Amino acid sequence: MQPPALLALLSCSVAFALVSEEIKEKVKHSQDLDQSSQSRKHDIDLKEIVFVIQSQSNPFHAKRAEQLRRSILQQASNLTQDLPRVLLLHQLAKQEGAWTILPLLPHFSVTYSKNSAWIFFSEEETRIQIRRLLETLRRFDPSKEWFLGKALHDEESTIIHHYAFSENPTAFKYPDFAAGWALSVPLVNKLAKRLKSEPLKSDFTIDLKHEIALYIWDKGGGPPLTPVPEFCTDDAGSHCATTFHSFLPLCGTPVNKEEIFVAVKTCKKFHGDRIPIVKKTWAAQASLIEYYSDYAESPIPTVDLGIPNTDRGHCGKTFAILERFLNRSHDKVAWLVIVDDDTLISISRLRHLLSCYDSSDAVFLGERYGYGLGTGGYSYVTGGGGMVFSREAIQRLLASNCRCYSNDAPDDMVLGMCFSGLGIPVTHSPLFHQARPVDYPKDYLSHQIPISFHKHWHIDPVKVYLTWLAPSEEGSATQKTQKDPREEL
Template identity: 35%
Template sequence: MASLSRLRNFTTLILSATLLYGFFMLTPAAESETGTAASPSSVLKSRVLFVLMCQSQAASFHKQRCDLLRRHIEDQAKELKVPAGAETPDISIALAEDLVDPGIETFFYLPILAGNHTQLTQSDFVFFCHEETRMNLVGLLNQLAQYNSSKPLFIGSPLRDEGYYIVHHFSQSRHLYPFVYCGFAMSNGLITSLVEHFQVNKAKLGEYEFRIDPAYELASLISIELHLANLTALSAMCPRSVNLTDSCITWTTEMFRLPQCFPNSSAVSAVLNRTLFAVKTHQANFATVLSVVRDTWAKEAPNIIYYADVEDREIPTVACGVPNTERGHCDKLNRILHLLAESNNVSAQATNNADGSDKSNSSSALFDWFVVCDDDTLLSPSRLARLLACHSLSQPADSPLVVGEKYGYLSADGRHGYPYPTGGSGFALNRAALRRLTVEANGAGGIVVTRCGSAESPDDMSLGVWLRSLSVPIVHSHLLHQAKPVEYSPVLLRAQLPISFHKHLDLDPRQAYRDWLLDAGTDAASKPDVGSADDHKRDEL
């Protein structure tokens, strides 16, 4: 449990002023769990904890975005007014990391609940926010006031699977799960039940040994395993940052759809020109799978190397010196990382130029980012460059960082196991991370950390072990996808501009690339039902 001294870091806002009675008339009263509408005045006595789920405090870009979210809530809280003589709401804000012991992975939610922090159990409602969540605080508090917090309640914008998907463990359940990026709420009754469960089952992995989709797995635990509550669907929590109406009490920002940190495309092009793509392939795939890469996204990647088991001068490929294996590919990944490091002088210590590029770059060190992916990965280099540009602008060049889709082989309390970046979706290492994995890859006692259990050990999971041992943070991006488009909720995909997908089975990969990843000059926001920035009706922070 977090020490008492860390409680001083929490932002607790005790709000006082004059709130017009019309505050309570913003939305229709909902039926409470007992069958009668909760009293409007109940909001005045409520204690609401906002938990900020930042992508990574180690990544400067995400820390800045999380600071903006905090200010977004604080600024609205300061403007709240209450009727004369009424009690004010007790609103607290906490980083997820402050609710667990140091080093505990919070991305998958369960470790926060297993931590049994008093701020959770002493709140009437806990509202979990993504760093790109925005809200009408008055509307949200008013909505929560309609519910009986002593009942086990799980409230959010609903998603439901239309099939049996690998990203959801091929579960046959059709339970609802929340679109977490516009926030979701848990009542005190639910929080208390979950904390009690984890006090008895702290080391229990839960139904799933692998952590893939935190939202789905949290809902599965609450609804299916423990039978505590089904998700209460709240349509006023709006997934998309466009086409909003006044009824939306939460939504996502344009930065959620796809980060944009530079005002012009030339800066993003500069980042793309300083990004090297490394594609893992083998001879049997040259004429089939690899041809898709060459026909599609490779045309948008100015710097690309195909690493294979054999050299082919026509493609061309680079022989990495590792025989192909049926699965795992750990040795191949390890060798590719070292080849990239050797050919790009990553041993040179780096500092940033004003535009975020690496000052150490010269003719022998051309690249700031190294993207590793499979030959059946479909991706958009330009969109990825937009994401990486945000990190290049804010992250110190000597601070290692890996950007990818984060999965986990973790216990529920986060104390055992490790997170890892999925290989099929592709992941990006900055120069400092590549240097740490190669030149500086010595652990305790000088032992080289980056070793494979076998040539067929899973490459991405092995990388996760190495990164944890070397204290290199993995920053999750929801825009990278380990599976095919059909494996994800259409609502989720329509709310974003995806960067990557993976696998060709039962799919026309060229068409999938055109449908989801090809930007036709004006960015894919022009595609049907995706929306554009011009439609954005809310102020961005």
């Protein structure tokens, strides 16, 4: 016979086991309910999705965006009579910073929060399967705060992101805009409220997709990006609600070599190491090229512009190059490209790209950055990836009184300020890169045919050129350009 104390202990053990099992059942039931809730379809209609195409005002880009808008509405009309709203970003506001999206969130909140569930953003070349997109969004409860997209992450800490998350760069996820991305209206409302009380802190816009993700995450106070496998950049299968029409734009015959003048900015201390790399890699692709320095060295040859070298800024040198281009080059030279002596560029791909732009328009083209856009600032083309000017843009610039405030002022920012004052917008192309290939996620570069990279830090620049930009790659690039991007979607 068991002692009473032992019987009591056994009774407690049995009771505890029963309670534990009961708790486990309750937890399992709760988890099942959560999973059921997650898998349950949320009954939203197309009219509750606001589509925002991240468009630009340049005629080529505006036309592409309009074609995507028509595709969305045509697909929607095949599904329902209640069509969604499709907005073109460049038409939403005349303010310079509209392309950075965050300043527009209060407008979205006021205008669409009562009758909409989602704001869905895409680039002009994003391809959207409307039925699949609707099915995908129905998986998420639109009364919750959601930030959805295809996730990118840094493989190592990078200067582009100010070395953020240097301890674990892969931890922070941000969206690949090319695949499309979505904000639930409750999150839009929350962000709009925060923007009114807490202005954006950073003066510079460098990598918008990363900066938007940081702002939404709010050091853990907001939602992180939720990866959505149906948001694709390649045609990965029937599950994809979006894909990205990846190509090097070609709108007819590539621009002739003789229509492009290439100016390389250099200085005496880099003649011996950087100029040989330019000549070993891409210089032979250029028909018209000059090297501008603070010292004339005939074997290269370099041209001394009479502007003292500066450690930074180079505004005086850049404006001297612009004036020399207008005064000395033949009128048939339609385009000027200014690059640094450590820029790697494909002139043949640039010729493809420029076929989509009208040189009689004022075109200022490259990788777009922003300065002070929340407080009336301006956009500019960052110099390292290459700055492309039409002759008309240079003529209008130099006819104005806008000039450098010093020789060492930042040339790209002064140009941005000047063109903004003239009403000439920056035309952005993600194919120009201010940094090295290792500074970008592999998934991001995988759907690009790049035109340029910049910097020689800790890399073999010749190898980078041969891997990413060399003419031997042109065969595959050309195959992707055969479909005229002006065609209907």
